[in-house]
Amino acid sequence: MGNILEFQDISAGYGRIQILNDLSFTVKEGQVFGVIGPNGSGKTTMFNALLGLIKPSSGRILFDSIDITRTPSNVRCKMGLGRTFQVPKPFENMSLYENVLVAAVHGASNNERFGRELALGILKQTGLYEKRELTAGKLTLLDRKRLEIARALGTAPKLLLLDEVAAGLTDAEVKDIMKLVADLKAAGHSIIWIEHIIETMIGSTDALMCMAEGKCIMVGDPQEVISSEEVQRLYLGVDDNE
Ligand SMILES: Nc1ncnc2c1ncn2[C@@H]1O[C@H](COP(=O)(O)OP(=O)(O)OP(=O)(O)O)[C@@H](O)[C@H]1O
């Protein structure tokens, strides 16, 4: 399998504040690629750079072997990048079906008939079909997270970007999300999943990157990354002298 994504020495930030510092990593096609790192280490900022919401001051981003470093954000979406937001942002007064339909019709510029079929398929895939007429604002947190994933799927992404979709859920609900991610991988999506819950990262990812201060500290086999001394010290707050 080829590489779906390559970050090559990306530096980027907000205004003059640089957050990502020569960040490099590679995601293979078909992989679930996990990302961990302390609060403020630049994980969500990496998604913002990948989606073109902030412009790198140096480096290159290759998506599916195409250089997208200067490609506008809306074009990147149509090329096959779909994201969830760390804080779910559904249209609160619209039904679940309408929420997914907006993404399916506008995000991927499908015609309405195709968009409707796509939206219904996604609602089934994400376990929301029975609730499709409910108003988004009335959902439980689990269903809001599911809807966030469904909306991202509406743009028919080749690479799906999940930002803490399991945060705040009960253990049983976290397992639900892990099952959904496994189903999406089986359906052929490549996925980058940012999450603080270690069990999800060990149980669901093919490769794991730990970030700190806008850099890749370690990347590789999830179990090895979690057990490494540097990651334990940095991320899990384990002291050398304990
Ligand atoms: N819009 C913004 N303008 C200025 N600084 C920002 C902005 N968004 C984030 N930052 C800063 O960038 C740094 C990285 O933030 P980011 O949200 O990428 O971290 P994160 O790794 O996703 O953290 P968390 O685990 O808490 O979600 C932080 O210091 C944050 O305060």
Ligand SMILES: [Mg+2]
């Ligand atoms: Mg974040």
